[in-house]
Amino acid sequence: MHLPAERNESLTKKNFPPTHFAYLKESVLSPRLSISGFATTARLLFTACIVILSTLVPALAEQPEPSPKPDIYRLTDIFQPQSRPAELIMEPTYLVLLICFGIFAVVVAVLVYVLIKFRPRGPQDHLEEPPQVYGSYNIEMAWTVIPCLIVFVLVLVSSRSIVEIQDQPMPEDAIKIRLIGHQWWWEVQYPDLGITTANEIHVPVSSKNGPPRPTHLFLESADVIHSFWVPQLAGKTDLVPNRLNHTWVEPYKTGVFVGNCAEYCGTQHANMLLRVIVQTPEDFEKWAVNQKQLPTEPQDALAIQGKKDFYALSCVNCHKIDASPAEGVFGPDLTKFAVRQTLGAGVALNTPENLHDWLLSPDSLKPGCYMPDMKLSPQQLSSLVAYLQTLK
Amino acid sequence: MAQEIIIEENYRMPAPVHVGDEKGSLTRVIQQLVFTVDHKKLGLMYIAAGLLFFVIAGLLAGLIRMQLAFPNNHFLPPDVYNQSFTMHGTTMIFLVGMPMAFGFANYLVPLMIGARDMAFPRLNAFGFWVFFFSGLLLYFSYVGAPGLYAAGSAPDVGWFAYSPLTTKAFSRGHSTDYWTLSLLLGGIGSVATALNILVTVFCMRCPGMTLGRLPIFVWCMVVLSFLVILALPCLSACQIMISLDRYLGAKFFDTQAGGDAVLWQHFFWIFGHPEVYILIMPAFAITSEVIPVFSRKPIFGYPVMVAAVVAIAFISLGVWAHHMFCVGMVSLANAFFVTSTLLVSIPTGIKIFNWLATMYGGKLRFELPLIFCIAFLFQFLIAGLTGVMLAVAPFDWQLSDSYFVVAHFHYILIGGLLFTIFAGIYYWYPKAFGKLPNHKLGLWHFWLFAIGFHITFLPQHFLGFLGMPRRIYTYQSDRGWDEMNLLSTIGVAIQSAGILFFVYNLIYSYFWGKKSGDDPWDAWTLEWATTSPPPEYNFAKLPLVKSRRPLWDAKHPEDPDWKHE
Numbered sequence: 001m002h003l004p005a006e007r008n009e010s011l012t013k014k015n016f017p018p019t020h021f022a023y024l025k026e027s028v029l030s031p032r033l034s035i036s037g038f039a040t041t042a043r044l045l046f047t048a049c050i051v052i053l054s055t056l057v058p059a060l061a062e063q064p065e066p067s068p069k070p071d072i073y074r075l076t077d078i079f080q081p082q083s084r085p086a087e088l089i090m091e092p093t094y095l096v097l098l099i100c101f102g103i104f105a106v107v108v109a110v111l112v113y114v115l116i117k118f119r120p121r122g123p124q125d126h127l128e129e130p131p132q133v134y135g136s137y138n139i140e141m142a143w144t145v146i147p148c149l150i151v152f153v154l155v156l157v158s159s160r161s162i163v164e165i166q167d168q169p170m171p172e173d174a175i176k177i178r179l180i181g182h183q184w185w186w187e188v189q190y191p192d193l194g195i196t197t198a199n200e201i202h203v204p205v206s207s208k209n210g211p212p213r214p215t216h217l218f219l220e221s222a223d224v225i226h227s228f229w230v231p232q233l234a235g236k237t238d239l240v241p242n243r244l245n246h247t248w249v250e251p252y253k254t255g256v257f258v259g260n261c262a263e264y265c266g267t268q269h270a271n272m273l274l275r276v277i278v279q280t281p282e283d284f285e286k287w288a289v290n291q292k293q294l295p296t297e298p299q300d301a302l303a304i305q306g307k308k309d310f311y312a313l314s315c316v317n318c319h320k321i322d323a324s325p326a327e328g329v330f331g332p333d334l335t336k337f338a339v340r341q342t343l344g345a346g347v348a349l350n351t352p353e354n355l356h357d358w359l360l361s362p363d364s365l366k367p368g369c370y371m372p373d374m375k376l377s378p379q380q381l382s383s384l385v386a387y388l389q390t391l392k
Numbered sequence: 393m394a395q396e397i398i399i400e401e402n403y404r405m406p407a408p409v410h411v412g413d414e415k416g417s418l419t420r421v422i423q424q425l426v427f428t429v430d431h432k433k434l435g436l437m438y439i440a441a442g443l444l445f446f447v448i449a450g451l452l453a454g455l456i457r458m459q460l461a462f463p464n465n466h467f468l469p470p471d472v473y474n475q476s477f478t479m480h481g482t483t484m485i486f487l488v489g490m491p492m493a494f495g496f497a498n499y500l501v502p503l504m505i506g507a508r509d510m511a512f513p514r515l516n517a518f519g520f521w522v523f524f525f526s527g528l529l530l531y532f533s534y535v536g537a538p539g540l541y542a543a544g545s546a547p548d549v550g551w552f553a554y555s556p557l558t559t560k561a562f563s564r565g566h567s568t569d570y571w572t573l574s575l576l577l578g579g580i581g582s583v584a585t586a587l588n589i590l591v592t593v594f595c596m597r598c599p600g601m602t603l604g605r606l607p608i609f610v611w612c613m614v615v616l617s618f619l620v621i622l623a624l625p626c627l628s629a630c631q632i633m634i635s636l637d638r639y640l641g642a643k644f645f646d647t648q649a650g651g652d653a654v655l656w657q658h659f660f661w662i663f664g665h666p667e668v669y670i671l672i673m674p675a676f677a678i679t680s681e682v683i684p685v686f687s688r689k690p691i692f693g694y695p696v697m698v699a700a701v702v703a704i705a706f707i708s709l710g711v712w713a714h715h716m717f718c719v720g721m722v723s724l725a726n727a728f729f730v731t732s733t734l735l736v737s738i739p740t741g742i743k744i745f746n747w748l749a750t751m752y753g754g755k756l757r758f759e760l761p762l763i764f765c766i767a768f769l770f771q772f773l774i775a776g777l778t779g780v781m782l783a784v785a786p787f788d789w790q791l792s793d794s795y796f797v798v799a800h801f802h803y804i805l806i807g808g809l810l811f812t813i814f815a816g817i818y819y820w821y822p823k824a825f826g827k828l829p830n831h832k833l834g835l836w837h838f839w840l841f842a843i844g845f846h847i848t849f850l851p852q853h854f855l856g857f858l859g860m861p862r863r864i865y866t867y868q869s870d871r872g873w874d875e876m877n878l879l880s881t882i883g884v885a886i887q888s889a890g891i892l893f894f895v896y897n898l899i900y901s902y903f904w905g906k907k908s909g910d911d912p913w914d915a916w917t918l919e920w921a922t923t924s925p926p927p928e929y930n931f932a933k934l935p936l937v938k939s940r941r942p943l944w945d946a947k948h949p950e951d952p953d954w955k956h957e
Contacts, residue, residue: 075872076859078790089786096784100777107744107773114751115766118687120758126688129948130755134956135693143745144696144738151734158784159727165786166723183562219720224557225653227718227793231859235789236718240654241556241647245720258871262718262793262861264550266557267470270864367470 072256076231082257082278083233084206084214084250085165092154092161099150165235168214168248175203175215181226181239181261184268184369185332185345195291196320198332199345200275204284206250213281219245224266230259230276238263251278256341267368273346291336294323295391306387309380318371321391331371338392344369355385429513430928434520435499436824439817441524442491448531449483450891452476454884457848461881463869473865474548475567479530481551482571486578487527489671489805490620492813494519494585496674497613500820501589503919504607506598506937508929511591515584522581526574533570547571550863552664553634555645555656560638569638576631579624586620589613598918600937607917607940608691611698612677615705616670622709623666630659654719661712668804669708675772675809676701676743678816679765683747685819685915686762687754690941690953692746700739700746707736717785718792726785733783740776744769759913760834764815767842771807775800778853793863796856802849814841814894821901822908826924830905833897837890844886851876916941 073082081087120126170176179201180187188197206213219228221239228247229236237247251257261272279287298304310316311325318331326334340350347366348354357364359381362371376384428434455476459468468476498516502509510516533546545567549557558568593606593614606614636642643649645656684691691697714733717726747769756762778800782788791797814837821829860873867873911920921943922931939945939953 074870077872078857078859086790089790091786092784093781093787093790096781096787100780104773104777107748108770110748111766111769114748115756118751118754118756120756125755126757129688130753132690132953132956133692133753134690135696136749139749140693140696140742140746144742147738147741151738154734154780154784155727155731158730158786161786162723162726162730165789166726224562225554225719229793229859229861231790235786236792237789238719240719242650242652243654243720260859260861260864264474264554264557264793264863266562267474267548269474269861270470270866 072258073232074258076258076260078231081232082251082253082255084212084252085168085234085248086232088161088165089235092157095157096154099154170216170248171212171214174248175213177201177203177215177217179217179219179228179239181219181221181223181228181265181272183223183266184261184272184366186272186274187222187332190288193288193292195288196333197291197336197340199273199342200277200340202277202279202284202287203249203251204281205254205278206252208252212250214248214250216246216248219247225263226261226265226272227263228259228274229262230257230274232257233259233276236262249276251276254278254280254283258346268366271345271347271366271369273342275341275346277341287339290339290392295321295335295338298387298390300386302383302386303390304387305379306383306385309383310387313374313376313380313384315374315384334388334391336391338389344371352385352389355388356381359384429509429517431498431502431510431513431516432824432926432928434516435495435497438491438495438498438520438523441520441527442488442495445483445487445491445527447891449480449488450888452480452483454888456480457881457884459865460867460877462878463867463871463874465866468865470865471545471548474550474863475546477863478547478550478571482530482547482575483527484805485551485667485671486575487523487530489809490578490582491523492809493613493616493670493674494523494582494589496678496813496816496820497589497616498585499824500919501592501610501613502596503823503922503926503930504610504917505593505596505601506918506931506935507592507596508931508934510588511596512588515588519581519585519588522584523578526578526581529577530570530574533567537567537570538565552660553656554660555634555637555653556647556651558634558638558656559646559648559651561646561648569635572631572634572638576628576635579628579631582620583624586617586624589617590621598931598934598937600935601918604695605937605940608680608694608697608701609677609917612673612680612701615701616673616677619666619670619673619705619708623663623670626659627663627667630656630663633659654716657716657719658712661715662709664715665712666705666708668801669704671805671809673701674816675768675812678812678819679747679768681917682761682765682812682815682819683750685913686757686759686765687751688757689750689754690916690944692749692752694940696742697746700742703739704736707732707739711736714783714785714788715792717788730783730785734780737776737780737783744773744776759818760829760831760838761815761819761913763835763838764811764818767838768808768811768815771803771811771845775803775808778803791856793861794856795852795860795862798862799849799852799856802852806845806849811842814838817898819913820919821898822912823919823924823926825902825905826908827901827905828908828912829901830897833893833900837893837897839890840893841887841890844883844888844890846883847886848880848883851879855880911943914947916943918942921946 078086081090175190176192178189178191180189186199188201189195203215204213217228219237219239221241223241225241226239227236228239230249233249233251234247237245239245255278257276257278259274259276261269261274265272298307316326316328318328320327320329320333320335322335338350342348343350343354343358344362344366348358359376361373362369363373425433425437455468456473459465459473498510533544535544537545545565547567547570549563549568549571553568553571556562593610633642633644637644637646637651643651645651645653647653680691680697711729711733713721713725713729717729778796782791782797782800818829818834821827855873855876858872860867860871908924910922910924918935918937919926921935935942939957941953945952945954
């Protein structure tokens with residue numbers, strides 16, 4: 001995977017995700033989704049509203065054209081679902097948007113009409129009071145009953161959708177993941193595969209036509225409440241301590257989907273990012289096999305020195321490396337550290353330069369994080385960076 | 393027809409002259425403020441204190457927006473940012489929204505029902521001072537509270553302070569204790585004042601003022617007081633539980649000792665959602681007074697309007713868990729709270745339609761109060777509709793805790809509540825000070841504030857659609873959030889300019905405003921029957937009321953309201 005080396009993953013034209021509005025063209029025109037005429041109307045209406053609103057935000061409309069095959073979806077647009085639960089959410093969503101835009105248009109039209117029709121007409125207009133009307137049973141009944149009917153429809157539609165998404169049965173062969181929230185990183189375990197990693201979830205891609213390949217996530221927390229949210233794949237589900245929550249994703253597209261922790265969890269809530277890496281089944285298999293192998297032994301002198309430093313310093317108190325004395329569990333498992341894309345739960349890309357800065361002073365990259373500044377000497381820094389790069 | 397109300401002779405009484413009341417003596421003024429039990433002075437003090445805290449919380453909002461204006465901004469460190477949004481939220485809810493409501497209720501309820509003061513004047517003063525000191529206590533944390541980071545640490549747990557973030561393990565020091573204790577204290581004051589309002593309305597109405605003739609403003613304040621009495625104790629209970637957890641090892645919410653984190657959320661939102669309706673009640677109250685007067689028509693469908701408010705209050709007690717669609721409740725519970733939440737939209741819709749119907753067929757007068765109320769209608773409509781979207785649980789799974797929610801509730805609390813507070817201040821300013829607010833300055837205030845408001849909060853809906861979570865102190869530049877965040881920050885600057893015009897208008901009109909006379913808007917409720925400003929005892933002789941609009945009857949003896957009601 002090509003990643004720019006800058007810490008902030010600055011945007012290049014090449015990997016720019018589809019624009020916010022590009023999907024509208026696609027979703028209205030493509031026959032990909034079998035949607036009823038009603039929903040199509042909803043989409044068209046919504047498209048119109050968004051287009052009107054987008055003139056208010058000219059900066060957005062000027063985004064570059066989407067590249068043909070973006071592989072990192074950083075624009076986490078909930079209207080571009082790429083996974084089944086997120087797509088199921090869209091059904092009641094378009095309905096409620098349609099209804100709300102309809103009500104909005106009607107009420108605003110009435111309001112504007114009233115303001116124009118009954119505006120003051122000259123100073124002598126106020127000498128006489130208008131006819132005093134106290135109410136009307138029929139009219140008030142009408143605007144009580146109609147909203148009742150709308151509410152009734154919305155309740156039925158959302159209840160169906162809640163059950164469909166939330167009570168989705170788990171197939172026997174589904175990938176199961178135990179996702180544990182920590183202040184401020186994600187621990188990812190594949191109990192069936194015997195893999196533990198952090199801050200990125202690898203899942204196989206599913207297909208709409210073939211047999212579904214969902215991934216079910218079991219959510220727990222080690223400290224405070226966090227929330228799993230990868231907008232293009234699924235809605236939020238909280239990770240609550242002392243409680244086992246469940247959610248699932250079934251992505252249709254390979255690539256990297258970005259998510260955030262969505263429940264305020266303390267100082268570094270902002271930098272608790274999550275990446276879901278959707279791979280072809282073959283790539284996923286390859287990744288899983290690699291994850292289970294022990295990391296390669298360091299070859300060059302610097303990395304060998306780094307390994308010595310790693311075990312001599314207190315790194316091992318918090319971090320784990322399989323089949324070694326490093327068995328700490330307070331921080332992320334480092335067995336396959338070099339394979340991961342980011343550092344510090346997404347605060348920076350996993351490059352040697354960033355790793356150097358991170359080890360030198362975790363607090364300046366991620367203020368308030370629990371990884372201590374170990375006051376490493378320049379030699380220790382370069383040897384540790386060299387060693388950690390071999391963990392793949 | 394025998395007992396026509398004649399304003400001129402019956403209602404007016406010269407203001408009593410105090411012995412030793414030397415004008416202009418500062419000590420005397422302070423003494424009067426501290427010792428007063430007069431509902432009008434306390435009402436104004438509530439509003440003034442509310443405005444003071446509003447400015448402070450607004451400055452905090454400015455800091456928050458400055459930090460978020462650019463990606464990877466280093467204007468505020470994360471802990472200061474987290475303290476800022478916690479203090480901003482807590483202040484706006486407990487030290488601005490509720491005191492404003494109580495201020496208007498205090499000033500107007502006795503006048504509107506033809507009473508000479510609140511039922512318990514001393515309890516009233518107690519309520520105000522408890523509230524005021526609870527605010528000072530909260531802000532003292534900036535100086536005095538040892539916290540996670542330094543000696544002066546304001547609370548940084550968010551205004552809904554989800555456990556276990558508030559347990560000793562994750563919130564060291566005392567900043568959370570300042571939050572807990574000040575809200576506990578404030579809660580006592582709020583319950584006292586709410587009780588006072590209820591007793592006043594039920595026991596002190598003037599002859600003829602039956603419940604069916606109460607102005608809708610008073611009805612809203614009754615409902616508000618009931619909600620305060622029912623909801624605030626839940627908050628107080630959970631503040632006590634946190635304190636027990638933190639200091640006596642009670643472990644209600646301490647998950648590391650087997651406590652339940654979701655229990656806190658239930659407790660908090662059983663208080664927290666009625667609280668939202670407590671905050672919006674003054675908006676309903678003020679709009680229901682302003683729109684009829686400036687449309688020159690009685691409120692359309694009075695019984696339905698009252699029933700709608702009562703219905704909203706009832707339903708609001710059963711919708712709390714729509715804040716918790718993501719915590720993993722069973723699907724049946726989710727569906728239940730979808731239903732109850734959507735039900736709220738029915739009476740709310742009725743209110744909007746009835747306000748429109750009140751304006752329909754009237755003769756609109758575009759004075760400042762009406763202008764702000766029209767903006768309220770427009771913004772409250774948007775807020776209500778985004779509320780309907782959030783009520784649909786699957787959509788909420790995407791929108792919950794995103795910037796969409798931030799936009800939604802700011803449309804309610806600023807676009808709804810604050811705009812009507814401005815309307816109310818402009819409407820009753822002549823009553824309180826005998827001077828008309830300056831129209832031109834008011835228009836500057838309105839347009840700057842309204843435009844700034846929409847520029848700030850409209851883009852936040854789209855930020856939510858683009859997956860921006862709430863309460864993040866920074867974001868990376870490649871998420872597509874940059875422009876809209878910058879826009880949002882620019883809007884805050886425009887809003888602040890509007891607020892400057894507002895404050896200037898209040899001061900300018902007080903000294904140099906046109907004299908208003910007793911009844912500048914040609915209104916119909918009893919508060920306009922007495923002088924402006926009213927004397928200490930409000931009415932020399934208690935009025936006799938025969939309809940919902942006593943002053944209409946007095947002004948139109950040929951066609952009084954009571955013939956039609």
